[in-house]
Amino acid sequence: MSEGMKVSLCLIAKNEQHCILSCIESVKHLVHEVVVVDTGSSDDTVLLAQKAGARVFHIAWTGDFAQARNFGLEQAAGDWILVLDADEVLAPGSTEEFHQLLNDAEVEGYFLTIINFLGNGQEFTTDKVVRLFRNKPSYRFTGAIHEQVAPSILKATGGKGLVSAPVVIHHYGYLDAELAEKDKFSRNTSIIYRELAKNPGDPFLLYSLALEHFQRGQVAEGVRCLEWALSQMKGSEGYFEDVLVHTAIGLWGLENLQRLLDFLNNSLSMLPEQGDLLLIRGMTFLTLKQYAEAAGDLVHAFKTGSSKLFPQYKILCLAGDAFSLSGDFIKAEENYLSALRMNTRFLYPLLQLIGLIQRGHLLLDCDRLARFCPLKNKDSLWRDLLSGGGTLLALIVLLLEIYHLAVDPDQEFLLWQLSGELVSLVEKLDSLPARKPVHEYISVASREIHAYALIIDKGYQGRYFCALDKMKDLVIRLLLMFMRECCPQWRWTPRNRHLFVQWKGDMNDKKSYGGKSCQAKKSNPERISRVTGEIG
Template identity: 30%
Template sequence: MTKISACVITKNEATCISRCLQSVRDIADEMIVVDTGSTDDTVNIAEQLGAKVFHYQWCNDFAAARNYALDQAKGDWIIFLDADEYIAADKIKNVRLVIDKIHGDRRIEAARCLMINLEGVGGSLRSSNPSLRIFRNSQVIRYKGSVHESIYKRGKPVKTINVNNQLIVIYHTGYTKEIVIEKIRRNTVLLEEELRKGIVRESTYYYLSDGYWRNGEHEKAIDFAQKAINHLDRMNNALVYKPYVILISSMTNLKTYSEKTVTAICDEALEKFPHHPEIWLLQGLYYLSVGRYEKSLTSLLKAIETNACYNDFNRNNDFYALSPQAYFNIGQIYEMKNQLAQALDYYAKALQQEKSNQLAFIGLISLIRKQDPADVVFFLNTLYNIDDESDIRFLVENLSRLKVKKVLDYYHQILRSGAVN
């Protein structure tokens, strides 16, 4: 029977390392943890769960740390997870089934499966992407890149199959807004250092554009997004559409580019990626920014439509995290058109995706505040959980600000009575 080594590199991951290791413990013949300097209880937790823990001096190089873990592994196949990732419990049995099925075919060196990114543990869906986390253990298969590291065989991409139909699902819980910003800034510094050394990998320009974009440095983001577009044929296929997202978004934010220029980029992006919801969304947001409301509405609705049937396993899809913005803006446009039932519907959809979306809440309350207070309460209770203190506090704070007194009194009473859990 094929042997499996589960590998993780860690630093101060006490809050999540147990979940990660427990997710693979039943199918792994060994668990390798390479710790890069934890000062919390990470090492003790890993050892208690039966992992072999090795210590590695961090040198600002993720590939080097991962390759050190591979040097310790004795299995025929590797499962390499980040500490804030875990394999879904109802899917873990499929890992060995997949590995046993492909083990005898030497043409297959790795398996790419679905990763679902969550806003923290048990949080909302942020995005999904194909992820290469399973590959043969071989001396010639190693990671390259100090950051956004990838697996190569003798310097060339490994031969990979896709594990479709959600046969294996990896959950990633490290997508809280604070953690993401911190990681992106760290990664951008490492990429800049690589660039100064003349190291340009297939997705270097994209990742730099992404880092500057998320940090609000839109001119730099545009510069590197355009460089990435000029090298699309070299890019990781999962991300190949993304430079257009960054380019359109950054130009929209700067407001210094002509409509002709931006719409030409939108057209080029949609010609290449007509079925990707993020492109339609960014086009809709651009049209909204220049007052082209009907065009904006058409594009935003198209974004939702394409997302509903999107099934391209080979590319990322970050639309889920952006959907509240799409729903809210559609609601606003319908309200401007005096189509109030449609506006109410889309404000509610925005809140179903993101209950703390204040703009959507304001829009919704503006449409229903004159209705019977009992009806307003009934409607709000379909969106919010009266047993959840954070939900009740959100309602009290915002209804107080909006001066919806009788409805506010109802939720205030719940809060004062301590009825929430």
């Protein structure tokens, strides 16, 4: 631990016996004390915290999260405060790097990355929230719900002193089981309505209420709250962009595309480089079959690099779809290949490229396609596809790996081994979804590829018999055979419209939109599904 700077972990808890020990255990090597504020537990939360070495204090729950947080800060003796919830754990990281953060005299607090696990735990989102800051009396939380400490720090420092740190927190409070057990919707909305009674028309409270409605699938009510909030805002609020983006998402959920388009045009006239607004407008144009406009907005959204709704590779996929549907297949290919290189485990763009080749819109350019990822990545990819039942796609990736080896003079020695696996795999196939002569050709061709690999391995190829060129030509023929005769037809369908929002329970990709003067809240409405191909 740092000799000069001491850290106090501060958390509030109520009936958290199932998770509080994991929380404390994750930070005990970094902090000098643990301060737990219990707001009325009826289980073993207090006993477990005390056994873990925590100092436990009690406070009656008044429905004000900031009050409970600040009570805990008043008990803390450390130079720095680390704030966690009981259902969070600090991800493993460098102890030395953590303590280096405490010694930066220019910094008053750090935005940490929070990974929120959702649903059954297979999905997650990320936020940036100030959770590590100096222990000073003027640094206090505000807000009965979605409480924040950043505004008080910025006020005290004249808008300075907050930066991001490479520290990650894992949050499990948005799992379906947790949400159902604690009925967070009822708890949160009751607090918001109480505060609205004191401050009618408060845009931040209306924004918070909208997010709660979105989580419950009450989209129209959420949009009404957001539009009311916008009517009360000046545009300089740190969460102004949050409200615009969430309003757009809500209008998308209501499927009123013309109203959505008008809203987006007005919003982008104020914020022309707002990546998520550009993305949503691109998706809207895509749905309206205005493909050239969609491609322009999606490319623009990608270039801003600021979208929080989709990762960059998915935006490239959508741009590829827009170009493909507009008939610009060359640009579609460029975007799909770029997306594939950015995330080689996400195979939607590969399937779309196969579809374009199947329909004759593109020629098979093996030199480009075979290099969509490093050799070792392709090797693990086709094996994983095979074990998962994706035999045809596994064979295509395997052939691309063989071609890649054939054009890489430093890797030719692996050709014989890998081509042998191709022969073995083809022989184990009971049947392929193709005519019998096609199946027989594939079997013979795979053995011929293996024979060429043996000739190359033994050093027998020469000036008048280039086995390497013959192998590459045969691999190309076999790839085309698989794509055109064996694989289903891959094409874009209107199903892509559902890539964006599914109003169901909690969100699937909750992001932080907060500006420097106001953090994002813990609830965003969007549920973004994974981009998937559909067999036509």
